[in-house]
Amino acid sequence: MRNNSGYFSNQNNLLLLNPCVYIVGAGPGDPELLTIKAQKILMAADVILFADSLVPQQILQFCRQDAEIIPTANKTLEEILPLMIERVRSHQSVVRLHSGDPSLYSAIQEQMQLLAEAEIPFEVVPGISAFQVAAAKLKVELTVPGLVQTIILTRISGRTEVPTKEELSSLAAHQASLCLYLSARHIEAAQAKLLEHYPPDTPVAICYRLGWPDEKILVVSLDKLADYTHQENLTRTTLYVITPALKQGIGRSRLYHPEHTHLFRPQE
């Protein structure tokens, strides 16, 4: 039986995957934060390519014993792509595992383009991004009524340049909840740009390897951000969440407020 998820199940409810590439978001590290769809696909796939620097080994516990596992941290796209194409052409199902959600900083755009050019079918399965896990661990809502209603997901320029119109200092001017990816190596520059607009006592959560066994979360004031990053020797897999919502005295959402009526709770 074919369902709308791009895979088949037979009469015994076993999954039969199409010979195609499944670009799957693995979430931040904790295997329990995989989606059910991602887990089902992992359990059935013939081949799994995974970025071993970003996706923990525990995620592979769901794979078939006889699945071919290919680590890719030391491979270029030029090496990875032919591996995927060759296996799909020999009627195998291939999972390309990415950390978090594939729509963010995963370099999938060029993969999808080259797969399409090679006429290899592919699907994208979303995952939980690091910023969502950070908010859950911090027990904070990033959109608090009357305080902040916008979330900015961004990074500072590194080897990949951020377009000038998206400069961190101009985004900081909004004083929104700002989730800063890929920036630990340039944290002094990031702190200086953020301080152009956020008050120095704005709380910042430094989130290191969320969902991994050595996870670490520190909440510090913005003016101490670089100091703590260096003190803890953080250079990789760190997400910064800068938000006024981490301050005490948050407001109440209108959505569940008794005075607020909506479609499913009309006024009596």
Ligand SMILES: C[S@@+](CC[C@H](N)C(=O)[O-])C[C@H]1O[C@@H](n2cnc3c(N)ncnc32)[C@H](O)[C@@H]1O
């Ligand atoms: C190449 S990007 C991948 C982002 C991923 N696609 C996502 O949606 O979370 C890697 C960056 O994401 C953030 N990141 C990913 N996983 C993380 C984790 N488990 N803990 C903290 N930050 C993480 C860090 O900023 C890291 O430098």
